[in-house]
Amino acid sequence: MNTPVANSKEINELLARYGVKFGIYKNGNFHEQLFPFDAIPRVISASDFSELEKGLIQRVDALNMFLRDVYSDKKIIADGVVPEDFVYSSTGFLQQCDGVLPPKGIYSHISGIDLVQAKDGVWYILEDNLRIPSGASYPLIARELCRMTSPDVFREAKVRDNRNYIALLRETMNYVNCGGINVILTPGRYNAAYFEHSYFAEKTGAALVQNSDLFVEDNILYLKDYQNGKTRVGAVYRRISDEYLDPLTFLPESLIGIPHIMDAYRAGNVALINAPGNGAADDKGIYYFVPKMIEYYLGEKAILKNAPTYLPFYENDRKYVLDNLEKLVIKDVSEAGGYGVVFGSDMTKEQLADWRKLITEQSRRFIAQEVIDFIDLPITDEQGNTTLHKADLRAFVLSGETTRVWCSGLTRFSRNVDSFVVNSSQGGGFKDTWVLSQE
Amino acid sequence: MKRLRFEYSARLEFAESVSEHCFTLRCLPVSDGRQLIREPQYEIFPLENSKIWLSRDSFGNTLLCGRIPDPHNIFSFHVSGKAEIINTRDISGFPAAIYGYSSPLAKPGDFIRKFYSENTPTAELPIDRAMELCNALYNSMKYEKGVTNVHTAAEDALKLGAGVCQDYAHIFLALCRLDGIRCRYVSGLAFESGETHAWTEVGSGSRWYGVDPANNRFIGENYIKLCHGRDYSDCPIECGIYLGNSSGVQTVTSSVAEF
Amino acid sequence: MGTITRININNLFWLGRYTERVFITLNSFFRFSDKIIEQGGEFYGKYLENISVPNIYKNSDDFFDRYVFDENDPNSIYSNLLRALGNGIVLREEIKTPSLSYLQMAADRFKSCRGTDKIRYDLLPVRDAIYAFWGSVDSNMTDFDALKIIHLGKSVEHVDMSLRLSLPEEETFVGLQNLVKHVERYIGQSGCIINKVALSALKAALAVPEKLDENRSALITNVEELIEVNFLETVAV
Numbered sequence: 051m052n053t054p055v056a057n058s059k060e061i062n063e064l065l066a067r068y069g070v071k072f073g074i075y076k077n078g079n080f081h082e083q084l085f086p087f088d089a090i091p092r093v094i095s096a097s098d099f100s101e102l103e104k105g106l107i108q109r110v111d112a113l114n115m116f117l118r119d120v121y122s123d124k125k126i127i128a129d130g131v132v133p134e135d136f137v138y139s140s141t142g143f144l145q146q147c148d149g150v151l152p153p154k155g156i157y158s159h160i161s162g163i164d165l166v167q168a169k170d171g172v173w174y175i176l177e178d179n180l181r182i183p184s185g186a187s188y189p190l191i192a193r194e195l196c197r198m199t200s201p202d203v204f205r206e207a208k209v210r211d212n213r214n215y216i217a218l219l220r221e222t223m224n225y226v227n228c229g230g231i232n233v234i235l236t237p238g239r240y241n242a243a244y245f246e247h248s249y250f251a252e253k254t255g256a257a258l259v260q261n262s263d264l265f266v267e268d269n270i271l272y273l274k275d276y277q278n279g280k281t282r283v284g285a286v287y288r289r290i291s292d293e294y295l296d297p298l299t300f301l302p303e304s305l306i307g308i309p310h311i312m313d314a315y316r317a318g319n320v321a322l323i324n325a326p327g328n329g330a331a332d333d334k335g336i337y338y339f340v341p342k343m344i345e346y347y348l349g350e351k352a353i354l355k356n357a358p359t360y361l362p363f364y365e366n367d368r369k370y371v372l373d374n375l376e377k378l379v380i381k382d383v384s385e386a387g388g389y390g391v392v393f394g395s396d397m398t399k400e401q402l403a404d405w406r407k408l409i410t411e412q413s414r415r416f417i418a419q420e421v422i423d424f425i426d427l428p429i430t431d432e433q434g435n436t437t438l439h440k441a442d443l444r445a446f447v448l449s450g451e452t453t454r455v456w457c458s459g460l461t462r463f464s465r466n467v468d469s470f471v472v473n474s475s476q477g478g479g480f481k482d483t484w485v486l487s488q489e
Numbered sequence: 490m491k492r493l494r495f496e497y498s499a500r501l502e503f504a505e506s507v508s509e510h511c512f513t514l515r516c517l518p519v520s521d522g523r524q525l526i527r528e529p530q531y532e533i534f535p536l537e538n539s540k541i542w543l544s545r546d547s548f549g550n551t552l553l554c555g556r557i558p559d560p561h562n563i564f565s566f567h568v569s570g571k572a573e574i575i576n577t578r579d580i581s582g583f584p585a586a587i588y589g590y591s592s593p594l595a596k597p598g599d600f601i602r603k604f605y606s607e608n609t610p611t612a613e614l615p616i617d618r619a620m621e622l623c624n625a626l627y628n629s630m631k632y633e634k635g636v637t638n639v640h641t642a643a644e645d646a647l648k649l650g651a652g653v654c655q656d657y658a659h660i661f662l663a664l665c666r667l668d669g670i671r672c673r674y675v676s677g678l679a680f681e682s683g684e685t686h687a688w689t690e691v692g693s694g695s696r697w698y699g700v701d702p703a704n705n706r707f708i709g710e711n712y713i714k715l716c717h718g719r720d721y722s723d724c725p726i727e728c729g730i731y732l733g734n735s736s737g738v739q740t741v742t743s744s745v746a747e748f
Numbered sequence: 749m750g751t752i753t754r755i756n757i758n759n760l761f762w763l764g765r766y767t768e769r770v771f772i773t774l775n776s777f778f779r780f781s782d783k784i785i786e787q788g789g790e791f792y793g794k795y796l797e798n799i800s801v802p803n804i805y806k807n808s809d810d811f812f813d814r815y816v817f818d819e820n821d822p823n824s825i826y827s828n829l830l831r832a833l834g835n836g837i838v839l840r841e842e843i844k845t846p847s848l849s850y851l852q853m854a855a856d857r858f859k860s861c862r863g864t865d866k867i868r869y870d871l872l873p874v875r876d877a878i879y880a881f882w883g884s885v886d887s888n889m890t891d892f893d894a895l896k897i898i899h900l901g902k903s904v905e906h907v908d909m910s911l912r913l914s915l916p917e918e919e920t921f922v923g924l925q926n927l928v929k930h931v932e933r934y935i936g937q938s939g940c941i942i943n944k945v946a947l948s949a950l951k952a953a954l955a956v957p958e959k960l961d962e963n964r965s966a967l968i969t970n971v972e973e974l975i976e977v978n979f980l981e982t983v984a985v
Contacts, residue, residue, distance in 0.1 A: 066852070066856065067849050067852055067853055067856070068845055068848075068849050068852070069837065069840075069845075069848055069849065069852050124586075127586075134586055138586060138587055138589075138590045139590055139591075145547060145548070145587050145719065145723070146546065146547050146723075147547065148547045148587070149547050150547065239834075239837065239838050244837075248837070248838070248840035248841055249840065249845070251840070251841035252840050252841040252844060252845060257753075257841075258840075258841045259753060260753075260755065262755070263753040263755065265509075265511075265556060266511075266554075266556070267540040267542070267556055268540060268542045269542060269544055269554075273753070274753065275752060275753060276752050276753060276756070276757050297730050298511065298512070298513045298728055298729075298730065299546075302728060302730070309511035309513075309556075309730050310511060310513070310544075310554055310556070313513075313544040313552065313554055316544065316545070316546075316547070317544065
């Protein structure tokens, strides 16, 4: 079903009107860009989605159990399922969080799971984002606008309403709240996702704050108001990364953090959404072990597949990677956002040799994956022609009292027809994601 | 058993006043298998409108936390108490696999790797191997003040061939971890008067041994541990952040005496 | 929700001021550009002098282009609108998305009609958007205190600009009266610091309306100093 909901131009004009933008730094200067919207939706059938839903809930539950385990008893290491080295030498594992049980035992409250669909229809997990996955606001607001411009289309197509995201987010914050108000902590106006921070604050009723609005006393987090009064904060949906969160625990040079917020968190007096230290589970190296985790913790086979992945850390895998480098994609485990990804097929002979050497020397640093031939989605260009582009899907999974999958997602497509990279920080645009309510 | 009385105080003076001062101090020693701490006391200045409270980090250190919102030019604190050195097996924090992995200030580079390959120990037990490394290090370093600072990494200090107790400790930790030995960094009090000292603890046979690389020996009975971590950056005795344009001038005094 | 932080106060106040500045300067510019149909555009220097904007323009065409549309000219009407928008962007959750969208639409309008030969007609939607903005903040904002601070900024700017632009005495008088009333009625508990000396000077001026005109420059100073919004900005480790 390729029903465009309206022409893309109308929706893009409305998106501009509502200031739906993301920031980007080019040559050291801050620019705001519109995130181009394409009107042809990605359509997911009811049965496909129900399968995805089961698989995503299973995966996120297992990831949460893994985080709880590695920050407490570490049974999965003792039982030899995940090698110790992959936990402790991961930059995402924070010793400062060891032994801390977050409120209600939830680590990843908002998980952004990136998937692609192969040409044969099978969905593959590309990566898990358990730190501060962004992007839900774009399809959310786009749907609102599409319903305004093309009511007839929605009357006919049985599309599940996705506008409950705000309610899901609010319920998640309330569920883990330790007493006090909810706040959204933004690094500020010049953050790439500032629009999203302010939009969620407006819609959920949480206060949008920056570090200097907050302080800690007696291991309790407070919001300062303008009259020097204070209000207790029970949950922080924080949009700043772990290492900047608390200058007295992590990077001392952080000017966007809140001193002692980690003490309040360790004392169980405030929920941090998502919990610090989640990088231990969304590391590109740990990705390899997720299906094993699902079996280990849940005693079930993984419903959703990983892309076939090799760890050069293991000798057999290393041999395979070195022998087949030209057809694999190599990812640096410490990089995020579409950076540190290289394709063997793009390399010259010399580059292949250099990479073989690097992979041999730093085997823990890289993973290699088979390139999945995923389906292209049609995009209408400015002239009204349709071209095919690579696209992925970021599914949002919210963990509160129960684990729920948002019946929509962020479908991002590559800027260039032949590019595999669909990250918004590297150009490209997005589509609405329709989940049908019946076949 | 030895009975000790200890004191530690520091005073920070700012040329221009500062406010919104938040700090974390790791100078309240904790009882463990080796030391029993009695009657610990602390005082903080300025106290008016300030909030002081206790917390604990994931390494097991006690944290003295505080927030001083009002403008002030002087910040000082004083800690005192008594300790009994009982020297039973110290197993705090075991199994502690994390202490086997390299950490920011004790990361081996080419220099440390080369040093290790030239001085690979021959003994069997981890603690004996560690002492071999300690000895080799002691013989190739020169104790010298002012050539390094608290942020100097192990690799750079070894390249320099000189440094203070903290640098000895970091290089030693990097060497031990290359050898597969779990070990951690310790800050504490060890002298009758003067500054604080840095040493290490080496895990062997499911317990910790205190090793003082700067003096090439096991720690003595007059050592009082204040805190530990993977390296200095995990457990600075004092860290703070404040609003203002001046950096403070610090004076520290400490003492440990038998009684 | 009702939690205004200290940083927000500043933004609320300046959002009100810049939005009103754009509105008033746009109106006075409209009047001016009507006059030049008969009088010719060359007396723009006089116009700038009245509103104490430095004359950096090469000629009347340059003035009509840059003073209105140039975002790199700090005194342009568009620059002031961008400042209003900048303050609005960090207040989305307070003023709500629809209010912000009107400022965005006004800015987009400036951008799209630069170079026009019927400037008043083409910029009418900007005025409409500002009217809509005020309607939107009044009906959508849930925090009464925050709303009052935006209106305080608007009121301060209104009097300030009336004095600078030498608007009719009566208009200035009414604006000043409203400002004093607003400050006394609502601003006491708002967290803004009121300069009491400036406030009594303004009240004294209201007692002798016939002297408003001769006291213009002193009054401008008093209005500028009436509200102190400040917060600490320097951070050192």
